[in-house]
Amino acid sequence: MNIRELALRSGVSTATVSRALNDRAEVSEATRDRIRRLASELGYAPNEPARTLVRRRSDTIGLVWDTGYETLGFQHPFLQGLLSAVRNALSEADYHLMLLTTSGPGDADTTYLQAVRRHNLEGVVVLGTPADNRALRALAASDVPCSGIDVALSGPRTVRVTSDNAAGAAAAVEHLYAQGHRRIATVTGPLYLPPAAERLAGFRQACARLGLDVPPEYVVTGDFFLNSGQDAVRTLLATEQPPTAVFAAGDQMAIGALHAAADAGLSVPGDLAIVGFDDIDAASLVRPALTTVAQDQRALGSAAVKALRGLLDADPAEPAEPWIVPTRLVVRASSRPGA
Amino acid sequence: MNIRELALRSGVSTATVSRALNDRAEVSEATRDRIRRLASELGYAPNEPARTLVRRRSDTIGLVWDTGYETLGFQHPFLQGLLSAVRNALSEADYHLMLLTTSGPGDADTTYLQAVRRHNLEGVVVLGTPADNRALRALAASDVPCSGIDVALSGPRTVRVTSDNAAGAAAAVEHLYAQGHRRIATVTGPLYLPPAAERLAGFRQACARLGLDVPPEYVVTGDFFLNSGQDAVRTLLATEQPPTAVFAAGDQMAIGALHAAADAGLSVPGDLAIVGFDDIDAASLVRPALTTVAQDQRALGSAAVKALRGLLDADPAEPAEPWIVPTRLVVRASSRPGA
DNA sequence: CTGAAAGCGCTTACAG
DNA sequence: CTGAAAGCGCTTACAG
Numbered sequence: 289m290n291i292r293e294l295a296l297r298s299g300v301s302t303a304t305v306s307r308a309l310n311d312r313a314e315v316s317e318a319t320r321d322r323i324r325r326l327a328s329e330l331g332y333a334p335n336e337p338a339r340t341l342v343r344r345r346s347d348t349i350g351l352v353w354d355t356g357y358e359t360l361g362f363q364h365p366f367l368q369g370l371l372s373a374v375r376n377a378l379s380e381a382d383y384h385l386m387l388l389t390t391s392g393p394g395d396a397d398t399t400y401l402q403a404v405r406r407h408n409l410e411g412v413v414v415l416g417t418p419a420d421n422r423a424l425r426a427l428a429a430s431d432v433p434c435s436g437i438d439v440a441l442s443g444p445r446t447v448r449v450t451s452d453n454a455a456g457a458a459a460a461v462e463h464l465y466a467q468g469h470r471r472i473a474t475v476t477g478p479l480y481l482p483p484a485a486e487r488l489a490g491f492r493q494a495c496a497r498l499g500l501d502v503p504p505e506y507v508v509t510g511d512f513f514l515n516s517g518q519d520a521v522r523t524l525l526a527t528e529q530p531p532t533a534v535f536a537a538g539d540q541m542a543i544g545a546l547h548a549a550a551d552a553g554l555s556v557p558g559d560l561a562i563v564g565f566d567d568i569d570a571a572s573l574v575r576p577a578l579t580t581v582a583q584d585q586r587a588l589g590s591a592a593v594k595a596l597r598g599l600l601d602a603d604p605a606e607p608a609e610p611w612i613v614p615t616r617l618v619v620r621a622s623s624r625p626g627a
Numbered sequence: 628m629n630i631r632e633l634a635l636r637s638g639v640s641t642a643t644v645s646r647a648l649n650d651r652a653e654v655s656e657a658t659r660d661r662i663r664r665l666a667s668e669l670g671y672a673p674n675e676p677a678r679t680l681v682r683r684r685s686d687t688i689g690l691v692w693d694t695g696y697e698t699l700g701f702q703h704p705f706l707q708g709l710l711s712a713v714r715n716a717l718s719e720a721d722y723h724l725m726l727l728t729t730s731g732p733g734d735a736d737t738t739y740l741q742a743v744r745r746h747n748l749e750g751v752v753v754l755g756t757p758a759d760n761r762a763l764r765a766l767a768a769s770d771v772p773c774s775g776i777d778v779a780l781s782g783p784r785t786v787r788v789t790s791d792n793a794a795g796a797a798a799a800v801e802h803l804y805a806q807g808h809r810r811i812a813t814v815t816g817p818l819y820l821p822p823a824a825e826r827l828a829g830f831r832q833a834c835a836r837l838g839l840d841v842p843p844e845y846v847v848t849g850d851f852f853l854n855s856g857q858d859a860v861r862t863l864l865a866t867e868q869p870p871t872a873v874f875a876a877g878d879q880m881a882i883g884a885l886h887a888a889a890d891a892g893l894s895v896p897g898d899l900a901i902v903g904f905d906d907i908d909a910a911s912l913v914r915p916a917l918t919t920v921a922q923d924q925r926a927l928g929s930a931a932v933k934a935l936r937g938l939l940d941a942d943p944a945e946p947a948e949p950w951i952v953p954t955r956l957v958v959r960a961s962s963r964p965g966a
Numbered sequence: 967c968t969g970a971a972a973g974c975g976c977t978t979a980c981a982g
Numbered sequence: 983c984t985g986a987a988a989g990c991g992c993t994t995a996c997a998g
Binding site: 301307314319338342344 | 984985
């Protein structure tokens with residue numbers, strides 16, 4: 289069933305069918321309704337490749353989801369929910385979604401860009417990928433609109449979407465302060481990563497605002513993985529004036545902190561309160577359940593899509609402002625004295 | 628840059644360019660090499676929609692990833708890794724991947740099927756979706772080849788890919804037996820789900836083989852979520868002859884079991900050994916770290932792709948055999964006495 | 967081994 | 983408001 293058959297059956301030309309189906313103003317209401325009814329009766333579905341060919345646009349967005357082959361390094365703890373959110377936001381905006389890959393470990397040079405050209409993709413959303421790969425750099429440097437969630441893409445038509453890391457960290461500190469804590473330490477992520485740096489900045493600002501002293505030994509650098517959190521808290525507990533609360537800039541590190549506290553015979557939150565960041569699945573599974581700064585995956589996904597659409601309409605000359613998405617503090621047992 | 632320009636620059640016809648780029652036998656080696664070199668110099672990328680239009684095939688596979696809008700119910704604990712695996716396997720086989728959605732909560736009738744027709748998709752991989760939705764049923768019932776990972780699709784050209792649940796459960800029992808346990812209980816998933824039923828069957832078979840008695844109260848039905856595991860173990864510990872080991876058919880339930888043991892003042896694995904299934908992230912984050920039957924996500928992904936390709940070539944009349952992927956027991960502290 | 971031509975299924979000026 | 987015609991960028995019999 290193609291448009292010609294449908295035209296024959298409706299007794300009009302293919303041009304009229306096309307106009308009816310695409311809701312063009314020129315077609316009379318009666319004809320339009322008749323054709324549409326017939327189309328859905330016959331189960332007619334327009335051939336998208338043909339439409340793309342002639343319209344020179346595909347209504348399709350590409351998705352870069354990780355660095356291809358075997359990079360385990362830094363992975364978003366919640367890529368899954370993020371992907372759903374992006375998918376939903378995109379389909380609400382009537383876009384299709386194509387998953388992009390670099391074909392293999394080696395030749396990953398302009399593969400993303402090639403895919404974009406080949407399929408007439410209108411833009412790309414980049415999720416939780418280390419930005420240091422050639423294919424991605426080439427893509428960002430091109431004129432293809434790219435929206436990166438927690439990825440700082442550098443290029444003429446790129447935009448970054450991120451949680452409000454600073455405000456989230458500050459909320460964690462304020463919460464601990466409200467519980468009576470005055471000696472609050474932090475375990476950071478690798479500071480060359482923007483989210484890690486921003487969370488630390490938010491931590492410092494909040495402490496300053498509240499008049500809390502942050503001795504240098506209260507800031508320990510981790511790597512977002514469990515062991516680094518455990519080591520960091522071990523170190524913190526060995527200081528002369530150990531903290532009574534720790535803000536870990538990622539949930540895995542916070543869980544490591546939980547383990548270190550247990551190893552030291554400390555009760556959480558009684559002897560040491562702990563707050564994480566992200567709200568990964570494990571945060572609500574461990575014991576005590578982890579208080580954490582939750583990222584709003586759905587909002588991130590829809591912001592990424594909105595940001596991308598902004599890019600599509602915008603003047604390419606003007607750099608796009610980053611989109612900052614609010615976080616939400618989820619208080620659980622690891623910081624709640626009453627628990 | 629399109630094929631006409633490239634043809635002009637190479638001094639041959641578009642037909643010859645097409646043949647060279649598609650590696651047809653009729654073209655002379657010299658011409659082919661010259662054209663290919665020029666193409667990559669000029670950064671020529673063929674227009675896929677145009678190719679799809681004329682070839683009537685898109686080299687693209689669709690992916691159904693969940694039931695669209697807001698179904699939280701049963702979610703694969705590791706959809707993320709699975710998706711990467713499918714993506715990699717597909718791109719190795721030179722297929723592109725399109726993410727499919729039902730447009731919204733209501734009108735999800737033939738949306739998947741429509742998308743397949745519109746985009747000329749050659750098949751669909753279905754991941755961790757409750758199969759009880761109309762769009763998916765319509766898709767499975769059609770002549771579109773569908774490969775479901777842990778989803779039993781019913782239709783003429785469908786195939787199921789799944790972990791070897793029975794063998795995995797049996798391996799868990801054998802491991803516990805080898806540690807000296809003779810009173811082993813299980814917490815199952817909802818038994819209308821094939822994986823849950825198969826894990827229980829494997830558990831029973833292994834017990835029978837080893838001559839272990841399984842009193843009825845040693846089989847408790849859960850729902851794959853944490854609380855049900857916790858409740859189940861509470862119940863088990865209240866029996867006259869409490870088990871010394873528990874096999875939980877999912878990691879979340881196993882973590883719940885850990886909590887129940889802790890609540891009862893029991894040490895794990897000393898007083899109660901616990902083994903889970905899946906190897907979700909949290910399994911290695913909790914304490915004691917969880918012994919579990921790991922599903923091989925990469926193998927599942929590539930099996931899904933192979934199964935789908937098998938379907939593409941196969942005689943539609945013959946029902947496809949399910950693909951069964953081996954699991955791997957990951958021994959951690961929750962069952963290792965020495966730990 | 968190569969080229970001229972037809973055609974894949976649509977959309978969109980252009981003319982009426 | 984509608985139709986005839988051109989054309990989007992490719993591939994593939996067909997002829998040579």
